[in-house]
Amino acid sequence: xxxEKVTLTVLVVDEDDSSLTxxxxxxxxxxxxxxTANSVDNALKTLREYEGFLDLVITEVHMSGIKGYxxxxxxxxxxxxxxIMMSTDAGKKEVTSNSExxxxxxxxxxxxxxxxxxxxxxxxMAAKEKKPVIQNESSSExxxxxxxxxxxxxxxxxxxxxxxxxxxxxxxxxxxxIEMNNENHSEDSYRVQKKPKMVWTTQLHNLFMTAxxxxxxxxxxxxxxxxxxNVPSLTRENVAxxxxx
DNA sequence: CCCCGAATAT
DNA sequence: AATATTCGGG
Numbered sequence: 229x230x231x232e233k234v235t236l237t238v239l240v241v242d243e244d245d246s247s248l249t250x251x252x253x254x255x256x257x258x259x260x261x262x263x264t265a266n267s268v269d270n271a272l273k274t275l276r277e278y279e280g281f282l283d284l285v286i287t288e289v290h291m292s293g294i295k296g297y298x299x300x301x302x303x304x305x306x307x308x309x310x311x312i313m314m315s316t317d318a319g320k321k322e323v324t325s326n327s328e329x330x331x332x333x334x335x336x337x338x339x340x341x342x343x344x345x346x347x348x349x350x351x352x353m354a355a356k357e358k359k360p361v362i363q364n365e366s367s368s369e370x371x372x373x374x375x376x377x378x379x380x381x382x383x384x385x386x387x388x389x390x391x392x393x394x395x396x397x398x399x400x401x402x403x404x405x406i407e408m409n410n411e412n413h414s415e416d417s418y419r420v421q422k423k424p425k426m427v428w429t430t431q432l433h434n435l436f437m438t439a440x441x442x443x444x445x446x447x448x449x450x451x452x453x454x455x456x457x458n459v460p461s462l463t464r465e466n467v468a469x470x471x472x473x
Numbered sequence: 474c475c476c477c478g479a480a481t482a483t
Numbered sequence: 484a485a486t487a488t489t490c491g492g493g
Binding site: 425426427428465466469470472473 | 484485486487488
């Protein structure tokens with residue numbers, strides 16, 4: 229019933245104020261709701277205060293008072309949020325090693341630029357519960373629709389360097405929700421593409437717009453747009469159709 | 474055959 | 484109304 233505009237909320241944590249401001253500004257300009265914290269303490273405060281409201285955390289690795297990864301673990305464990313790390317020395321030892329479920333931990337190299345952040349919404353989205361829109365095609369009502377969680381896989385590109393990989397793939401994963409003892413609320417956005425119609429979220433639309441701008445009006449054809457957007461599971465037809473509107 | 478934009482269908 | 488699918492042409 230309630231499927232409307234989505235605003236992703238991001239908590240940015242860094243002890244360096246200028247960095248905080250930069251990231252914050254970039255994200256804000258894309259309709260993200262941005263909260264900031266300049267210390268672990270403040271971050272935790274905000275985390276608790278906005279519990280259930282946040283979608284993503286972006287944090288500097290080196291924070292005083294705690295080891296970066298404990299912090300990350302803590303956030304993931306307690307708040308079940310995707311965490312993206314930032315630092316000036318990505319690729320260092322623990323960064324990549326100390327991660328069991330670090331699948332969602334993108335690591336960004338400072339200085340952060342807009343390009344680095346353009347994909348973060350995917351992480352937030354992936355972590356959110358997807359609300360599938362199932363539509364039945366046939367008239368038989370005997371339907372057992374238990375699993376309708378459609379999940380798009382996340383395509384992580386190399387940090388801060390543009391790699392042009394040609395990849396066009398379509399892949400769906402089904403994932404069972406394994407939550408039983410957690411109060412869970414707040415949900416809205418999702419993007420699906422299995423059976424149901426896809427949904428153009430505002431983030432998706434932003435990406436779309438950005439792509440067109442980057443290409444120029446005359447060069448903005450579906451194929452190019454699709455490539456620039458680089459969203460897995462998005463088809464050329466999707467883009468073409470959207471282009472008409 | 475690939476891909477576009479427009480038209481049309483759901 | 485928003486997306487998908489089909490159509491005609493380059």
